[in-house]
Each structure stands twice: as C-alpha cells, then as structure tokens.
Amino acid sequence: MLNYFKDVMAPTTRSSKAEADNKDGGICTKVALSENCSENSLPPPQMKGYKITDNERTKKYGIGANSLQMLKEKAILKFPIKDLKLYLSTDGFEISDDDYFQTLAAQTLFIVAGPDEIITTDADFEFEKLRKNSPLLRVADIIYEFIEHNPEQFRKMITDYENRKICHKQALDRNQQPYDNKTQFSLRTEHSEWFEGQEERCHSKEEAMARRAQDRMRSYYYKTKEELTRNKLYRQNLKARHIIDAVLEQFRYLLIGCDYFSTLFNRKCPKKHSIVQQHHDDETDASAMLPNKRLRQVIKEYTARHQILDEWSVSLCTELGDFYCQGSYSDNGNCCALKHTINPYASRENLILFQVWNLDHQIELSRSILPALIDNVRMLVEQPQKKCTLHNKRVIDISVLEYFLEIFSLKNLKLVHIVCHEKTQRANKSNGRLVCAQCHEYKIVQELMGVRENEEDVDVAS
Known part of the structure; x- marks a missing residue:
C-alpha cells in the first residue's frame, strides 16, 4: 500500500542513572555520563x-x-x-x-x-459552501426538486421547448442565417448576459463550461467518499480504513492528472468524442487549458506523457458547442431516438437547462461500483493470501484505475437528456478486481503516486 501513513518509532528507553560511586572516585563511566547529560539537557517541548x-x-x-x-x-x-x-x-x-x-x-x-x-x-x-452560494447550483437544486414533484409536467415543458427550438432552427436554416448571432462569442465582454451569476474569474464561456465539467466530477468524488467512509467496514476495521483512504487519495491524484475531465464540456478541446464525429467531421484546432499549480502541472504532465487517460479526455460537443444526447441505457450504441440536442454556449436559458442533462453511469455507481469496491477491500483484508486471477501472485491492492474509469470517465458515462435517463436497476456489474504487483494498472497508479513524493523531495532539497 501507499506510504501515506508513516510509522513513528516509539522513543527508546534510556538506561538507568549510573551509580555515582566507582573506581574513578564517583565519576560516571563515559557511556552513562553521556546518556545522563543528554537526558538532563533535553529542554521541554516548546509551546x-x-x-x-x-x-x-x-x-x-x-x-x-x-x-x-x-x-x-x-x-x-x-x-x-x-x-x-x-x-x-x-x-x-x-x-x-x-x-x-x-x-x-x-x-x-x-x-x-x-x-x-x-x-x-x-x-x-x-x-x-460553494454549492450553497452558487446561483446556478441553487437553480439546479430548484429544478431537481420541481422534477421530483412534477415529473410529467416537466417532461411536457421540455418536449415543448425542444419542438420550439427545432422550428426556430428550421426557420433560421431557411433564411440561411447563423444558428445564433452570439453563440460563437466566447468572452464575458462579448456576451455579458450569458455570464450572469457566474464567478468573476471565468472570463470565457469555455472556462465556465470546463468548470462545470469539473464540478460534476467533484460531485462524484464526494459522493464516492461519503458512501465509502460511512460504510461499516471503514468504521470498524483500521486496515480497511487505510486501504479506502489510499484509494480516495489515488482517485484524487488521477482526477488532478486529467484536470477533473474539464475537456468534457469545453468546445475548444480538439479531441472529440465519437458521437460528435458522427454528426460533424470538420472539427478544427483549439487552445489547451491553462495549467494549475506546480504539483498539479507535474501530475498532468506525467499522465499526458504516459497517455493514461487520453482516451477519455475528450469533448462531448462540437466546435460551436452543440451537445447530442447519447440515448437511454436500453438503447443500442450512442443513438437517441428523440434526437435531443442542446447548445449551452448559445444562451443563459440553454446553460440553465443543460444542468438537467445527466452523465448517466451505465454500470451504476451506488448499486454496483461502490459495493464491489467495498467487497474487494473486505476480501483484501480478510484473505491476504488470495491470488491474482491474471498472474497467480498474492494480491496487494484493488484495481484503482478500473474503478476510477467506471466512476469518472466516459468509459462508463453517457451524456443524456433527462427524459432519456432511465432510473431502473441494471444487470451489468463492475469490472473492478484485486491486483498483484505484476498487474499493469497497479504499476501505473504507484508510479503516479510517486510523483508527489519526488516533488516533495525536490521542494525539500531546494
């Protein structure tokens, strides 16, 4: 396991005070004198x-x-x-x-x-505190409460809105006018009403949308952390607690490495999801996200260099900002029968409505992924001699990278309109397992976590 919890050695017991009387006329032996002097000269701990x-x-x-x-x-x-x-x-x-x-x-x-x-x-x-003070997040809470109490009325409202939007777009197409004269604007100074209620530090729509993607990933992290730390195994077994704490720390570092998948909603990300390519094949280049603090940048450079999460660090929207529903869980492939689309870059109204577009876990988070993770932690604690299914070596950890991809990445997430978000229980199970020292994903995660230790050593040396 990771070396997060360093054992502190117990203080050594000192020898008893040497006898005063000896053949040198009551002078302590050299060793005893040295120890006694050290003991007497130790100052009390500083306040x-x-x-x-x-x-x-x-x-x-x-x-x-x-x-x-x-x-x-x-x-x-x-x-x-x-x-x-x-x-x-x-x-x-x-x-x-x-x-x-x-x-x-x-x-x-x-x-x-x-x-x-x-x-x-x-x-x-x-x-x-941010969630409580953010106007947009408060709006999202109000919307979800309304949906919970008025599901049919909300569905009708959304359907009516989608129909009006389609008619509007068709009218614009007939007149050969652009989709919206402010959709392509990016800066706060160009489309000020879009930024109403936004944080002041977001100077562009792309920054704001990237932060929304990050916030969704953070919400999954905190949900995961809450469910794992409230579990009975975590509360009652110290070894299991250390394992789960280490897993959460590894999740956090992987999220830092991919910048909390900020690319998902950023239309300027040059790498697009396959569903976007199905609709548009003429995507162009774009600028990259600005780096964060030094350690975060070191981690990001490591993950980029080793291409750990490249496959899933893509954008779900076109260069203009159009998002396409990937269809309900029961649909085959990434096709939405109702052809739901939205462009949150176009208007503040669309931005608020985009809050109710869900990233749907195909393998369910609370019903499948987290219970499987806890079961594997329990097995690791109770059956330490268990063998890895791939290499027949003793297991030493859980497959952190696999669980990470199932919780946070597009390997298991589909962007869906709220009408297409099916709440029924699903039969598919988590692919997480126990791993040994020879497993590739174990080596990757351990190397990534070593980045922090190396960086700390550099800071100490400097």
Whole structure:
C-alpha cells in the first residue's frame, strides 16, 4: 500500500542513572555520563500555537500547547465532546501520537470530533459552501426538486421547448442565417448576459463550461467518499480504513492528472468524442487549458506523457458547442431516438437547462461500483493470501484505475437528456478486481503516486 501513513518509532528507553560511586572516585563511566547529560539537557517541548474548530466550523479557537495531551485537555474545555479526537483539517487524519504531533507546524488547524464522526475536510467544507452560494447550483437544486414533484409536467415543458427550438432552427436554416448571432462569442465582454451569476474569474464561456465539467466530477468524488467512509467496514476495521483512504487519495491524484475531465464540456478541446464525429467531421484546432499549480502541472504532465487517460479526455460537443444526447441505457450504441440536442454556449436559458442533462453511469455507481469496491477491500483484508486471477501472485491492492474509469470517465458515462435517463436497476456489474504487483494498472497508479513524493523531495532539497 501507499506510504501515506508513516510509522513513528516509539522513543527508546534510556538506561538507568549510573551509580555515582566507582573506581574513578564517583565519576560516571563515559557511556552513562553521556546518556545522563543528554537526558538532563533535553529542554521541554516548546509551546506552540494551534487552532481548533468543530466539524461544522461553528467556532474557532487559538490554543497554546506543547503536547498532544495538553491540546486535548484544553480543546475539551471549548468543545465538551465525549472521547474527543483530534483530526487534521486538511485530510481528516487522526492525530494519536505525540511524537508525530511535535512535527506539525504552529497554527495547524485541527478538527475536534467524536471517534465515529465523519470528518468534513477543508476541501469538503469549501465545496459545500460553494454549492450553497452558487446561483446556478441553487437553480439546479430548484429544478431537481420541481422534477421530483412534477415529473410529467416537466417532461411536457421540455418536449415543448425542444419542438420550439427545432422550428426556430428550421426557420433560421431557411433564411440561411447563423444558428445564433452570439453563440460563437466566447468572452464575458462579448456576451455579458450569458455570464450572469457566474464567478468573476471565468472570463470565457469555455472556462465556465470546463468548470462545470469539473464540478460534476467533484460531485462524484464526494459522493464516492461519503458512501465509502460511512460504510461499516471503514468504521470498524483500521486496515480497511487505510486501504479506502489510499484509494480516495489515488482517485484524487488521477482526477488532478486529467484536470477533473474539464475537456468534457469545453468546445475548444480538439479531441472529440465519437458521437460528435458522427454528426460533424470538420472539427478544427483549439487552445489547451491553462495549467494549475506546480504539483498539479507535474501530475498532468506525467499522465499526458504516459497517455493514461487520453482516451477519455475528450469533448462531448462540437466546435460551436452543440451537445447530442447519447440515448437511454436500453438503447443500442450512442443513438437517441428523440434526437435531443442542446447548445449551452448559445444562451443563459440553454446553460440553465443543460444542468438537467445527466452523465448517466451505465454500470451504476451506488448499486454496483461502490459495493464491489467495498467487497474487494473486505476480501483484501480478510484473505491476504488470495491470488491474482491474471498472474497467480498474492494480491496487494484493488484495481484503482478500473474503478476510477467506471466512476469518472466516459468509459462508463453517457451524456443524456433527462427524459432519456432511465432510473431502473441494471444487470451489468463492475469490472473492478484485486491486483498483484505484476498487474499493469497497479504499476501505473504507484508510479503516479510517486510523483508527489519526488516533488516533495525536490521542494525539500531546494
């Protein structure tokens, strides 16, 4: 498994104090004197300032402490929680060892919570806050609530809209006019009403649509994380917990490597999905996405160099921004019998309607993929001598890359109009399995995770 959780050696026991009386007139032997002097000269741990908060971030306190026990004793006065535990806010890791605690920097933020509480990390908290404060995401919540309570009325509204759009397009075609005089505009200054309610940092439609694709991938990640960490196996088995935590970290790095599949909704991505090629064969070149921070860029360069996710890092729309429904789960191939299309680049109305176009998991996430992943983790914990089906070697991990592709990539996702999103239970099963050290996908993921360690070594050296 990944070397995320480094074992901290217990402090060595020192020899007892040497006898004062010896043949040298009461002077300690050289070894005993050295140890006693070292022991007496050790200063007490330095007091440092730390921050603590609860899982809901309702209050935050600054606390000075020189040991883990002192910090816990002061924390429980602020948050009277039974069997209080301290977790790092960055990744939810529990701090239970004082030697490790001493390595943490001052002003580190800890979350105080009970032993069975699901920790909301900083990233989780910020995403949830963004979801609540985003006008478009709030609109999406309203739309989904309306759909849930008025399914037939919503279907009729969508059908009427599609019919009006078809008639409008036919009229434009007859007059030989462009699809929409603002569809091809990209910048905020060119089509300001399209950006109403958008984040200020999005200066182009392509940036905004790329972020929407990333947000959908993040929602799958948080859903996956929530279901895995709430599972009984995760709560009760420490080894299983470490395996699942490592899997989630590997998922996160793979998502960074492909920029959270930001290309899916970006019309300027030159690589197009096959469904787009079926409709248009004259796609042109386009600019690439800007890089993020240094480590993210290193990971992206690695995944690009080894072509790990190239097959699935494509765009689902034409150069103009037209998306085509791939049809319901029961349809053969990628054909939609109702010929649903939409161009969210054309207008704000279309952009909002695009929120209810779904990326449909053909192998279902909650019913098939995640239960299979948990079963394989359980098998890895309970049957460590089990053999890999391909190489007949002892298994050491689960097939992280296969599960990743099933959860996040177009290998298992189809873009469908909401009318074509079938909710019926499906018979297909996850292809995830247990892997050994000789399995190709195990080597790929381990090499990818080694990128962070190499980068950290470079930072330390510099």
